[in-house]
Amino acid sequence: MSARVMMMDEPGRVALLMGNEAIARGAIEAGVSVAAGYPGTPSSEIGDALSQVADALGFYFEWSTNEKVALEVAFGASMCNQRSIVSMKHVGLNVALDILNLISLRGVRGGLVLVSADDPSQHSSGQEQDNRWLAKMNCVPVLEPSTPQEAKEYTRYAFELSERRRTPVMVRTVTRLSHMRGKVTLGPISREKRMAEFDWEGFSYRVSGFDRLFRREKELNDKLKLIQEDFEELNLNLLKMGGDERFGFIGAGLSFNYAHDAVRRLGIEKEAAYLKLATSHPIPQRLVSRLIGGVDRLLVVEEVDPFVELHVRALAKEVNPKLEVYGRMSGHLPGEGELSPQILGEALARIFNLENPYRRRSELEERVRGTIFERMLTFCAGCPHRATIYALKSAVIKVRGDPRRVVVNGDIGCYGLAHTPPLNFEDTYFCMGASIGVSQGMRHVGVDCISLIGDGTFLHAGIPGLINSVYNQADIKVVIADNQTIAMTGFQPHAGSGKTATGKPTRRVLIEDIARACGVDQVEVVDPYNLREAEEAFIRMLESKGVSVVIARRICATEAVRMLRPRRPTPYRVDEDVCIGCRLCLNTFGCPALEWDGEKGLASVNETLCMGCGVCSQICPQGAIGRAGAV
Amino acid sequence: MRPFKLVISGVGGQGTLLASRLLAEAAIRSGLDVIIGETYGMAQRGGPVMGHLQIGGEDRSPQIPPGEADALLGFEEAEAVRRGAVYLKEGGLAIVNTRRLHPVEVISGMAEYPSRDALMALLSEVTDNIVSFDATALAEEAGDPVTTNVVMLGALCASGILPFQEELLLETMRESVPARYLDVNLKAFILGKKAFTNHKRRQTGIQK
Numbered sequence: 001m002s003a004r005v006m007m008m009d010e011p012g013r014v015a016l017l018m019g020n021e022a023i024a025r026g027a028i029e030a031g032v033s034v035a036a037g038y039p040g041t042p043s044s045e046i047g048d049a050l051s052q053v054a055d056a057l058g059f060y061f062e063w064s065t066n067e068k069v070a071l072e073v074a075f076g077a078s079m080c081n082q083r084s085i086v087s088m089k090h091v092g093l094n095v096a097l098d099i100l101n102l103i104s105l106r107g108v109r110g111g112l113v114l115v116s117a118d119d120p121s122q123h124s125s126g127q128e129q130d131n132r133w134l135a136k137m138n139c140v141p142v143l144e145p146s147t148p149q150e151a152k153e154y155t156r157y158a159f160e161l162s163e164r165r166r167t168p169v170m171v172r173t174v175t176r177l178s179h180m181r182g183k184v185t186l187g188p189i190s191r192e193k194r195m196a197e198f199d200w201e202g203f204s205y206r207v208s209g210f211d212r213l214f215r216r217e218k219e220l221n222d223k224l225k226l227i228q229e230d231f232e233e234l235n236l237n238l239l240k241m242g243g244d245e246r247f248g249f250i251g252a253g254l255s256f257n258y259a260h261d262a263v264r265r266l267g268i269e270k271e272a273a274y275l276k277l278a279t280s281h282p283i284p285q286r287l288v289s290r291l292i293g294g295v296d297r298l299l300v301v302e303e304v305d306p307f308v309e310l311h312v313r314a315l316a317k318e319v320n321p322k323l324e325v326y327g328r329m330s331g332h333l334p335g336e337g338e339l340s341p342q343i344l345g346e347a348l349a350r351i352f353n354l355e356n357p358y359r360r361r362s363e364l365e366e367r368v369r370g371t372i373f374e375r376m377l378t379f380c381a382g383c384p385h386r387a388t389i390y391a392l393k394s395a396v397i398k399v400r401g402d403p404r405r406v407v408v409n410g411d412i413g414c415y416g417l418a419h420t421p422p423l424n425f426e427d428t429y430f431c432m433g434a435s436i437g438v439s440q441g442m443r444h445v446g447v448d449c450i451s452l453i454g455d456g457t458f459l460h461a462g463i464p465g466l467i468n469s470v471y472n473q474a475d476i477k478v479v480i481a482d483n484q485t486i487a488m489t490g491f492q493p494h495a496g497s498g499k500t501a502t503g504k505p506t507r508r509v510l511i512e513d514i515a516r517a518c519g520v521d522q523v524e525v526v527d528p529y530n531l532r533e534a535e536e537a538f539i540r541m542l543e544s545k546g547v548s549v550v551i552a553r554r555i556c557a558t559e560a561v562r563m564l565r566p567r568r569p570t571p572y573r574v575d576e577d578v579c580i581g582c583r584l585c586l587n588t589f590g591c592p593a594l595e596w597d598g599e600k601g602l603a604s605v606n607e608t609l610c611m612g613c614g615v616c617s618q619i620c621p622q623g624a625i626g627r628a629g630a631v
Numbered sequence: 632m633r634p635f636k637l638v639i640s641g642v643g644g645q646g647t648l649l650a651s652r653l654l655a656e657a658a659i660r661s662g663l664d665v666i667i668g669e670t671y672g673m674a675q676r677g678g679p680v681m682g683h684l685q686i687g688g689e690d691r692s693p694q695i696p697p698g699e700a701d702a703l704l705g706f707e708e709a710e711a712v713r714r715g716a717v718y719l720k721e722g723g724l725a726i727v728n729t730r731r732l733h734p735v736e737v738i739s740g741m742a743e744y745p746s747r748d749a750l751m752a753l754l755s756e757v758t759d760n761i762v763s764f765d766a767t768a769l770a771e772e773a774g775d776p777v778t779t780n781v782v783m784l785g786a787l788c789a790s791g792i793l794p795f796q797e798e799l800l801l802e803t804m805r806e807s808v809p810a811r812y813l814d815v816n817l818k819a820f821i822l823g824k825k826a827f828t829n830h831k832r833r834q835t836g837i838q839k
């Protein structure tokens with residue numbers, strides 16, 4: 001359904017789009033010619049949407065190996081006068097940062113838009129990170145939309161601004177906007193086809209001379225001043241001020257909505273002036289000054305850090321030193337975590353001395369929490385990672401006696417859930433590829449450990465670490481849980497999948513070849529669905545000298561079932577005459593398709609959830625579980 | 632028009648996202664404004680999911696504040712109560728699938744699934760307008776447990792609370808559901824409608 005909408009060239013037509021799809025659509029309307037990205041929640045659907053229509057609309061899309069490469073690909077196209085967009089989750093920008101700074105310093109030619117999807121409250125991230133700081137540090141202007149419609153419009157405007165001021169432009173979205181859906185009025189799709197020609201004047205040392213191109217700090221600072229002027233007049237920044245209000249608020253991006261709604265609910269619309277801020281960097285100082293000069297009290301509402309608030313406080317010192325500023329710094333809004341209509345309602349009630357409208361429900365929510373379990377995340381039914389980790393844990397117990405004798409350094413991906421019950425077999429995970437590096441430090445000081453990393457993550461950031469271990473003789477043990485897709489973010493393909501982002505077959509990059517080429521002493525590939533075979537390989541790994549890699553390869557169960565559709569896998573079944581109700585399959589393995597039949601005191605398999613992987617049948621010591629039809 | 636606000640809660644993989652999208656598309660067809668907010672961090676892996684659907688009105692936030700939802704579609708018993716108790720307005724309509732999905736805490740014996748009485752007691756603090764039945768069984772009867780979401784939509788439609796015609800929803804379904812699944816889905820929809828009316832009839836019967 002969404003691919004059809006993405007391609008629709010019917011200006012004025014209204015469609016239901018997700019924030020991320022709207023950003024993709026904005027790029028399409030702007031005539032993007034190269035798009036790249038690395039999947040990461042909450043940004044992934046931008047690339048998903050673009051990948052579906054790239055061929056049909058005649059632009060190029062790729063899932064790059066990592067964010068830095070993605071940004072470089074986009075920049076390469078930009079230097080040749082093509083419009084390009086690159087999307088990533090907030091922490092992806094940490095990886096891409098090395099080149100971002102140079103792009104803004106040297107400037108762009110074709111419009112280059114960088115979408116940063118920040119994740120307040122860490123719905124699916126290891127940290128909160130406000131990428132507006134990174135944008136500021138690198139002199140990149142930031143646009144913050146608040147609705148899917150704006151997400152599309154701001155993206156289009158970002159291309160125009162980028163080209164006009166020769167700078168990369170960041171469109172910053174947050175999880176709630178990326179995943180929200182709303183009505184979007186489509187615009188025309190640009191059909192402009194530009195000649196792809198390298199801008200020799202703009203970028204070539206040979207043509208323009210090293211000195212002219214190299215030092216550009218002053219030029220960059222001047223550029224930012226011009227952009228600030230643009231933003232002072234920009235009609236995307238909305239100031240609503242009657243003149244009688246003594247209170248005002250500034251809402252940046254999505255969080256403007258929360259304050260807007262809360263003010264209405266409390267019935268204080270008439271008393272509140274506001275600035276709906278679309279451009280959080282550089283701050284349009286004159287515009288902000290108009291608001292803060294006219295009120296006594298000001299609430300600043302923004303996602304993650306007090307970025308605007310800090311600037312506003314500095315500005316208020318000159319413009320209105322008596323101004324009382326409320327926000328994340330004053331404690332009227334929480335210092336961390338995502339905002340919500342409820343939080344704004346409570347904060348405004350406090351500021352205006354009104355009763356907290358949500359007190360009763362908050363109390364009830366507390367009691368709900370006391371009664372209902374949390375529903376922790378777990379591997380899907382049939383997930384090969386569960387089998388890999390089960391086999392790895394058994395191997396460690398056999399060789400080292402105690403699962404706590406080794407530190408398990410995990411990494412970013414579905415297998416990162418190895419720490420969850422009942423397997424509980426993972427101690428750390430940090431950021432893409434870190435499992436391989438931190439293990440080396442542990443080895444050098446004599447601490448026994450294992451690196452657990454996935455295929456996508458290994459290709460993204462694991463290879464230099466592996467080379468380092470060989471070179472510096474850190475005898476690490478690396479388990480690569482290879483399910484042939486980037487499962488966590490929605491099953492995007494990668495270099496090891498054998499197909500491109502747009503579904504074309506391509507040469508498969510084999511992890512075992514890489515490991516051998518890096519000089520790893522022992523490399524094995526096993527199928528985790530065969531528990532015994534996998535366990536034996538892990539035992540050999542644990543007993544080996546030198547750097548050792550075991551690749552546990554089996555396609556992601558969810559992806560496998562998707563490919564099987566509409567057929568379903570043949571489920572397994574518990575033979576009630578053989579099961580003795582020991583709960584071993586449930587308590588040690590815990591596949592969500594397994595259930596406990598309290599009345600009978602026996603295990604059973606939920607046939608609608610079962611993926612037919614058969615691993616539970618290898619765990620049951622009684623041999624009570626078998627393929628349906630066979631028992 | 633008074634805005635209509637609906638919270639859909641369930642577990643990853645239950646088709647809650649599709650349900651809210653079908654409703655939203657139908658609302659757009661009838662010319663209404665609509666926004667959906669979705670919470671699905673890692674839906675694929677057994678986590679809780681929640682959708683907030685708002686039709687009409689002037690709110691801009693993708694989340695419905697506590698105590699303001701007109702209706703709740705709970706795809707799983709505990710998840711229904713988890714969200715209903717917070718978001719449903721006093722006396723709002725709760726449609727609850729009684730089929731339980733055990734989380735890993737329960738499967739591996741670390742926690743107990745709360746009793747039906749304990750759960751319903753919490754929900755009753757905000758409403759007694761609760762319609763509950765095994766929607767997954769009805770989906771199975773229709774031919775595919777995956778259509779549980781459509782059973783739930785059928786029940787919601789039968790309640791008469793939606794601000795648009797049932798036909799618009801059916802039209803949206805016909806266009807977005809692949810042809811080979813359409814029959815099963817339509818059957819599921821009708822079973823859901825029946826389940827709602829039967830339940831209501833029983834309720835009024837008891838009161839008499």
Ligand code: SF4
Pocket residue numbers: 381382383571572591592593594605609610611612613614615616617
């Ligand atoms: S065969 Fe066993 S382990 Fe595999 S999905 Fe079915 S119940 Fe789970």
Ligand code: SF4
Pocket residue numbers: 378379380381382383384385414415483487488556557558559675676
């Ligand atoms: S999506 Fe795939 S890899 Fe991730 S938990 Fe599910 S089966 Fe495992």
